Amino acid sequence: MKKVDVLRRKRVFDDVFKIDEAEVRFELRNGEMSPPVRRLSFERGDSVAAIVWRRDTDALLFTEQFRFSTLAEGPGWLLEIIAGMIDAGESADAAIRREIEEELGYRIDEVIPISTFYLSPGGSSERISLFFVEVSGTQQVSDGGGLSTEHEDIRVVTMARPDARRALDQQQFADAKTIIGLQWFFERSSRQ
Numbered sequence: 001m002k003k004v005d006v007l008r009r010k011r012v013f014d015d016v017f018k019i020d021e022a023e024v025r026f027e028l029r030n031g032e033m034s035p036p037v038r039r040l041s042f043e044r045g046d047s048v049a050a051i052v053w054r055r056d057t058d059a060l061l062f063t064e065q066f067r068f069s070t071l072a073e074g075p076g077w078l079l080e081i082i083a084g085m086i087d088a089g090e091s092a093d094a095a096i097r098r099e100i101e102e103e104l105g106y107r108i109d110e111v112i113p114i115s116t117f118y119l120s121p122g123g124s125s126e127r128i129s130l131f132f133v134e135v136s137g138t139q140q141v142s143d144g145g146g147l148s149t150e151h152e153d154i155r156v157v158t159m160a161r162p163d164a165r166r167a168l169d170q171q172q173f174a175d176a177k178t179i180i181g182l183q184w185f186f187e188r189s190s191r192q
Contacts, residue, residue, distance in 0.1 A: 002027035007036055011043075018043040042124040048096040049083035050111065050131040051181040052104060060164045060185070061104050061135070062157040062178075065146070070174070079157060079167075080175045081182075083128070092116075092129040103154050105144030106135045114184055119176060128177055132185070161189075 005025040013019035020041045025033045052061040067078045084099035086092055093111055100106050114130040146152025159167070167173060168182045 003033070005033070012040075040123065042120075042126070044085075044124060044126040046086045046092070047083060047126060047128045048086060048092050048099060048131065049081050049128055049177045049181065050096050050100065050133045051081055051114075051185045052100065052106070052133045052135060053185070054136065054158070055134050056136045057158070058161050059158045060161065060182075061106075062159060063103055063146075064155040064157050065153060074174055078175050079173060079178070081178045083177060086129075092131075096129070096131050096133070100133065100135075101141065101144075103144050103146050103152070104156055105142035106139045107141045108133050108135060108139060110134070114181070117180075130177060130181055130184075132181075132188075 004027070007023040007025065009020055009022040011018060012021045020043055022039050022041065023036050024039055025036055028034055053059070054061060061082070062079050063082055064077055064079050066076055068076070070076055070078060082096075082100055082103055084095060084103070086095040090098075096111055097108055100108055110133070112132040114132055116127055116129045118124070119126050119128055144154065144156045146154040164182065165186055168179070168186070173179050173182065
């Protein structure tokens with residue numbers, strides 16, 4: 001591990017999201033320490049996501065919802081794999097189970113971990129734990145759609161495997177976790 005000195009750190013924005021400002025010095029490739037530099041970090045917390053495959057219909061389940069941050073440069077509504085934040089004191093496994101039931105309407109048995117990765121390490125501390133989940137129609141307990149108390153208005157989208165593959169190949173997904181998850185799914189599927 002290379003050396004890092006955190007000289008100063010303070011929270012400069014504290015709302016639903018948080019931003020920390022820090023002054024740091026870090027070990028350079030030549031072994032010397034850098035001069036003090038200012039860095040900002042978007043502190044969002046950790047999250048979960050899952051590729052959900054419905055085995056009895058050979059289809060993938062997605063959510064479509066409004067994403068304000070994409071409005072200036074994109075459509076505003078994104079087609080994504082299921083995802084959500086990990087609540088305080090909650091495990092990633094419990095969080096993805098909760099999110100799948102709230103947003104897709106399925107009560108699941110097993111989750112298979114794929115990877116945990118940073119979404120944008122140049123400016124955000126958020127890590128996402130990505131899972132694979134198989135479901136069937138017998139596990140559906142509601143229509144999903146999210147929680148009205150969280151102002152969610154989620155459309156559940158079922159897409160046949162070939163259609164999802166075609167959409168991925170035609171760059172119709174604009175969300176990194178969805179692209180990563182689908183690439184994993186189709187690579188795994190090609191080996192079976």
